[in-house]
Amino acid sequence: MSNALSQMIDEQAHHGLSMGKASRQRIVLSCLLVFLLLPISVTGEEEPAWKSNGIDPSTWSDGPVVEDTPMQYSYFGDPVFAIDVTYTPGHFQSEVSGTIVIELFPQWAPITVENMIEHIEDDLYDGIFFHRVINDFVTQSGDPECKPSFLGYPSTSLQCGSGGTGETIPLEHNENLSHVDGAIGMARGTEEDSADSQWYIAETEAHGLDPENRDDGGYATFGIVRDGMSHVRAIACTPTNDAPAGCEVLENPASAAGRPVYEAKIVSIEMIGVADPEGQLSIQASAEETGSGTTLLFATMFVIVAAGIAFVIVQNNSKQDVPIYDAELLEENDTSKTT
Numbered sequence: 001m002s003n004a005l006s007q008m009i010d011e012q013a014h015h016g017l018s019m020g021k022a023s024r025q026r027i028v029l030s031c032l033l034v035f036l037l038l039p040i041s042v043t044g045e046e047e048p049a050w051k052s053n054g055i056d057p058s059t060w061s062d063g064p065v066v067e068d069t070p071m072q073y074s075y076f077g078d079p080v081f082a083i084d085v086t087y088t089p090g091h092f093q094s095e096v097s098g099t100i101v102i103e104l105f106p107q108w109a110p111i112t113v114e115n116m117i118e119h120i121e122d123d124l125y126d127g128i129f130f131h132r133v134i135n136d137f138v139t140q141s142g143d144p145e146c147k148p149s150f151l152g153y154p155s156t157s158l159q160c161g162s163g164g165t166g167e168t169i170p171l172e173h174n175e176n177l178s179h180v181d182g183a184i185g186m187a188r189g190t191e192e193d194s195a196d197s198q199w200y201i202a203e204t205e206a207h208g209l210d211p212e213n214r215d216d217g218g219y220a221t222f223g224i225v226r227d228g229m230s231h232v233r234a235i236a237c238t239p240t241n242d243a244p245a246g247c248e249v250l251e252n253p254a255s256a257a258g259r260p261v262y263e264a265k266i267v268s269i270e271m272i273g274v275a276d277p278e279g280q281l282s283i284q285a286s287a288e289e290t291g292s293g294t295t296l297l298f299a300t301m302f303v304i305v306a307a308g309i310a311f312v313i314v315q316n317n318s319k320q321d322v323p324i325y326d327a328e329l330l331e332e333n334d335t336s337k338t339t
Contacts, residue, residue: 048121053273054281055080060101060227064182067205071105071180071224078275079104079113080226081120087130087235088262090246097267100201100228102184103275108174109222112186112195115169116222119197120269124165130264131161132257135236135247137206140187140258141266142198148263164196171195172220179206182225182232192217201225203236235264 057074066072083100106113119125119142128147132140145163171192179185179202187198202209202221211218225232237247239261276282 048271050079050271050273052281054276054279055273056279056282057226057275057277062227062230064180064225064229065205067180069178069180070176071178071183071221074103074226074275074277075105075107076275076277076280079106079117079271080273080275081117081269082272083228083269084267085231085235085265086267087231087238087260087264089234089238091239096231096234098228098231098234100231101226101272102201102223103226104184104223105174105177108176109172109220111169112172112220112222115195115197116199117271119165120271123268124197125266125269127268128266129260130235130266131259132200133236133238133240133260133264134203134258135243136204137236138200138202139232139236139264140198140200142187142200144197148265164198166196168194168196171217172222173211173218177221179209179219179221180224181205182229183221184223184225185209185219185221188219190216195220201232203232235260238262238264 080101080103083102084097085100086095086097088095104113104116124144125142128141128144130139130141131143131146132138143161143163144165146160169186171188177183181202181204183202183206185200185202186195187200188195207213209219239246240257241259241261242257244261274281
């Protein structure tokens with residue numbers, strides 16, 4: 001074999017060896033990177049903290065009058081929000097603070113519930129007041145235009161009571177929902193699908209608003225007060241522009257506007273958790289140690305993968321400096337040399 005041919009074979013072998021090592025290293029690096037990024041891609045966006053906060057219904061003690069409907073029961077995973085309010089019960093009385101807790105029913109009114117949660121998480125209702133209060137009927141709020149304009153006195157502007165976000169939702173009825181005492185429902189205009197951001201709480205049963213009892217489609221309920229109903233009743237009894245004595249004396253039977261004389265303010269509304277009647281989330285929370293173990297596992301995996309990448313890089317750099325010697329061609333009869 002000629003020297004030229006021998007040199008060509010050696011060069012090809014050297015090139016193939018180098019390409020093979022580089023290819024293997026690229027494959028290893030690619031696998032390690034995919035393995036490293038896998039937990040990130042699987043994790044995705046985190047859910048709001050309130051969705052993992054279980055609330056025990058047995059802690060609620062100030063609810064509405066119970067009526068035999070599916071709404072009397074609390075269901076696991078139902079969203080729960082709290083309304084922090086301040087109001088003046090009557091003339092010459094001190095301001096009162098309280099909290100109203102409401103459970104929503106997404107299983108029966110998903111669109112309406114989603115609409116309400118979105119507005120709450122956008123802080124749309126913080127700082128507004130109950131602009132329509134009628135005893136033995138409803139307490140209504142949810143209009144972002146209804147904020148005090150003069151020394152805390154509830155605004156009497158034309159915008160208050162007719163405002164919203166401009167985005168409406170369809171009228172959503174379900175046979176399990178009705179206007180029981182403490183029900184929360186959506187206010188709307190003359191069109192059935194005109195509900196926006198305004199809502200009301202039934203201060204007593206108001207089945208005259210249910211669709212089967214009306215010719216105009218009725219109104220949609222989507223939740224119920226679970227705690228703080230005494231505050232709803234007190235707000236409903238505050239003095240208003242057409243019932244200036246409140247509930248202290250004979251009421252005005254023609255009361256319709258019901259603008260409170262003293263501001264019945266919504267300080268804030270906040271999603272606080274989900275109903276957890278069987279304590280399922282509490283059981284999950286007790287398994288926190290298991291969750292910590294999972295976190296430790298991911299951390300360990302990260303360290304191992306990072307170390308693997310570093311090892312491949314070091315090996316790659318070190319092997320580039322190792323000389324490759326050409327094989328020595330022996331004569332046919334010469335067996336005294338070895339390579």
